[in-house]
Amino acid sequence: MPRSREFSSGDDRGYSGLIEESGCHEPWRVRSVAALSLACVLWAGSAIAAKVALGDGSDESPAKIGPLLLACVRFAGAGLLLMLYLRVRHALVPVERSDRRRLVALGAFGIAATYAVFYGGMRYTSATETTFLVAAEPILIALLARVLLRERLSRLQGLGMAAGLAGVYVIVFRGIVPTFEGTVAANTVVTLALVFESYASILGKDLVRRYDGLSVAAYGMVIGSVCLLPLAIWEASMRVAWRPGWPEIAAVVYLTVLCSALAYGIWYSLLRRHSVSSMAGFLYIQPVLGPVFAYLLLGERMSVWTFVGAAATLAGVSLIALPERKRRPASSAP
Helix, strand or coil, X not given: CCCCCCEECCCCCCXXXXXXXXXXXXXXXXXXXXXXXXXXXXXXXXXXXXXXXXXXXXXXXXXXXXXXXXXXXXXXXXXXXXXXXXHHCCCCCCCCHHHHHHHHHHHHHHHHHHHHHHHHHHCCCCHHHHHHHHHCHHHHHHHHHHHHCCCCCCHHHHHXXXXXXXXXXXXXXXXXXXXXXXXXXXXXXXXXHHHHHHHHHHHCHHHHHHCXXXXXXXXXXXXXXXXXXXXXXXXXHCCXXXXXXXXXXXXHHHXXXXXXXXXXXXXXXXXXXCCHHHHHHHHXXXXXXXXXXXXXXXXCCCCHHHHHHHHHHHHHHHHHCCCCCXXXXXXXXX
16 A cells, blocks of 8 residues: 555555655545545455455465465556556656666565565465554655665654554564464564565655656556566466466456556546645555454454554554654744
């Protein structure tokens, strides 16, 4: 999912890059609110759809789709759909030769590496815990920006980073005292994938300052799927009797068409008319509805520690997203 002042080409989560805000913003209208709410509701269901397609780690049903193939099909389809949309609107921005290596690195790292690891780990954990870990990505981005770019954080943002990282720890290890069961290892793998994606946001910072964000996202999706293609073919060849059912096919279509193509089209079309800061509040729909969808559709329940970690994570993200207070000019005393 896109975060404040960033763009993501994955879920909801996809890789991220910083976006410059436009100085001219329109007032919110009912149709715009409804469209952005729809996009966030669709993103809230992305983890559930991925679990339907992937199954559990113990599920060897021939209907289930491997993580490499799922990532490849999803982003190949979404990238081509976005390119077609941009082409029809004459909005597909060509990339200069000097920037192509960085764009390739962005697609290979932010899509291929991220989602090969992300979907691999997601098979062995719950959609609920995955949703809350994805919600913590702005904290990881802020941490990497502080380490790699020496970006400064206010005291409140530093407190938010500490609270958010503590929340991630509690979710990953399912408590204060770490346990090393299979789900903990899977949560660790999912978090590692989010670190990859957060690092991709640092790589893409300059690109999305010079090019349209949706064009960069479309290019990145296609490049990432090309990188995944040989591994996806190998993975599919290892399944002797692979027969995806209608639920799995519907899940792939949902991820490709609705979560990646439609939702990001809505996000970027509204981004031209509204500030990122005013749009960011809608993103809290995802960690609220995601666990509800997981309970209704998959029968998942939240543990006490998952709830505690989620609360700390969302509080941390809220503090990270706070704009810095402008310094007041010193008053001239008589």
